[in-house]
Amino acid sequence: MIALLDLRSEHHTGVRLSRLLPRPSTDVASAEAAAHQLVEDVRSRGVEALLEQAERFDGVRPPAIRVPLADLDRALQTLAPDVRGALEEAIARVRQASAAQVPPERVTRIADGAEIVQRWQPVSRVGLYVPGGKAVYPSSVVMNVVPAQVAGVGSIAVASPAQRAFGGAVHPVILGAARLLGIEEVYAMGGAGAIGAFAHGVESLGLDPVDVITGPGNVFVAAAKRAVKGVVGIDSEAGPTEILILADDAADPRVIAADLISQAEHDELAAAVLVTDSDDLAARVITELERQVPATRHSERVRAALTGPQSAIVLVRDLDEGADVSNAYAPEHLEIQTVDPESLLARIDNAGVVFLGRSAPVSLGDYLAGSNHVLPTGGQSRFSSGLGTSTFLRPQQVVRYSADALAAVRDGIRALSDAEDLPAHGDAVDARFSE
Template sequence: MTTLDLRGRELSTAELLALVPRSTSDVGSAVDAVAAIIAEVRERGEDALLAQAERFDGVRPTSVRVPAAALASALESLDPGVRKALEVAIERVRAASAAQVPEQRITEVAPGARIVQRWQPVDRVGLYVPGGKAVYPSSVVMNVVAAQVAGVPSIALASPPQSTFGGSVHPTILAAAALLGVDEVYAMGGAGAIAALAYGVTEIGLEPVQVITGPGNLYVATAKRAVQGVVGIDSEAGPTEILIIADGSASPTLVVADLVSQAEHDELAGSVLVTDDEWLAEAVRSALPAAVSATHHHDRVATALDGPQSAIVLVDDLAQAAAFSNAYAPEHLEVHVRDAGGILPLLTNAGAIFVGDHTPVSLGDYVAGSNHVLPTGGHARFSAGLSASTFLRPQQIVEYTRDALAEVAEHVLQLSAAEQLPAHGDAVRARFPERG
């Protein structure tokens, strides 16, 4: 891992933004290829999806929509230990997600004048679960539970076809969907899947959705950007990342374990340690080679840790650490310091924050109860992770009595005249013909 030494430097936000380590992948680099894939799906529907499966996944599904029998069979064959773990995850994510749904509120701005604030779920969503280097039943849980808690009545789930399973979706993904009562599952992946969810595919009975969520590769992120506006999206989730703020009280062993845990996702995964303790930095650097060699995906981890997106950052103090973290805006932020209560108020930009020795990011990936679909690539500076609110639209219901309108009628007339929109005022006058 490279070292970035910020000690003795007073840096502006702009300067910090320029210094944060990032991978060289860029959503813009795939725009043309993704546009062509989307166009194919819109023009040729199922035929395009089948051809893309052969081209990108190395297999042609016998059916893009997964039969109900395959879902039932996958659930029946699911390992009991995995099933129990998924059930615990579902229970905890459901409980935490319920706290994200606001209650309807009524505000009486004056006698007879009230505004009702309500949060209405969208009618239909498309949830994407990636394939590739790993299997992600946990992503099924995170996507589906948040949508269900929000009250979404119609859910479609897409995941890439697997050559190992005859072109169907991985059975553990199917089992997780069945466990949650989702019966509309499609064996389609990448940009083509996003296009199909956004625009629909008549031949396979896939109706367009209103919101698409879920992580994916560069092409999935680019496709989500391309269809945004036709549908809503959660975020353009890219390679995973972890930033750890640690002082001299932190355990090098735990820091190393957590850096490695996220690096095993992908060669582009980012692992960053920010510390004001040079001894800890050296202890971590010294321990990494053995930890990397010992882990199962050691080649992938080594590539990620050696990449430009990973670094050890030395700072003067925890205030500077917080400033750097806020500029980086990590997907996952771990805090390993003596006084977490002192630094937490300073940490404003992060997808999720994990505090203390016994709260690793991997806990949040599975059964903490928090949602693991989080903004990456600095998007936590302006967007949030997946939650029930992702699928909710705040709506205002306005109701005034005649007397309440009469009380403010003159104000409407004055403002409509000031804006040179006289018909606005006339619409109010029409309700009081006695005034002439």
């Protein structure tokens, strides 16, 4: 059902440990050439390229790439009441947590009459991608849009693939979620082409280029983000979803198996990893997986993910070594299910988001925790963070100096500008004090 990896025979660190840990076989670099071609095709041919790519990859030609406002309004009106209520609750919670991420403006007084203001400016326009594929993700609309709104972004566009089941339209639940958030600009386009359209704009659609592109997607979306990075900002090159559970013998094997399955049902490439110092827990989790997997709706998909090279139960000597393994893996989602999860938290450096204890499953974070579920994958949590208001904000310094404050550093500026053989720099200061 799932591989067993025993690391207890010797102590592994650094590069060797990273190489031993299970990973999906997907490689963004392998899709770069194809994604670049798709992006350039949209850049040069616009709408026609988008329509052809929809037929090729989504199996349908959308009746209109830009979704009419009437369709958005209709989708909102037809949202199931329980779904709308859950979305409204998710919006409120994510908005509250996102607001806490916005840094206050700060003024640092260097000397009398000399101060630096640190302020955070939102980008002007963003393109938010909501994937299609094997599932429907209205929750990803919330996770993309809310932090952008809280950051103060003035112009927001959303893209999601055309759906063959809906005659080439965007899934109505996606549209309803977008309209619930006040979004009016939505496009039926997916994959690398959508990323290219956001980055370069499509004039005939009235689609202006954006400053930042965010949102998860498949390997071609990740490769397209890599291709346009530098033209626009991106959040991360999100790949297949991951869960790593760090657990001891006090954990409930039934719950752990359920959590592994919950991530595995996303995709055949999804990674599900349990790290434990307990042989007994490992054996009981395997028994639970054998019992639960056949009963879940997407059992074939789950089985493929759990038996793939990206999933395993990893045996370690103790929980400190387990924390080292987790940090080396740098998971998208980390659950700590131990007797004292709070104490182990101090040992954790790398994770997109950490869920502490039995009552904080990843499913909570996917929907209603208030945290964001757009997170770095593939070990990228070593150097990047989940989607939040900071994704849409730029730190900017404002310098205020009086004439007296400038005079106080005039000689220092002259000394340094002459030392660097840039005397005009010092001259520019001196000019302010000459008759």
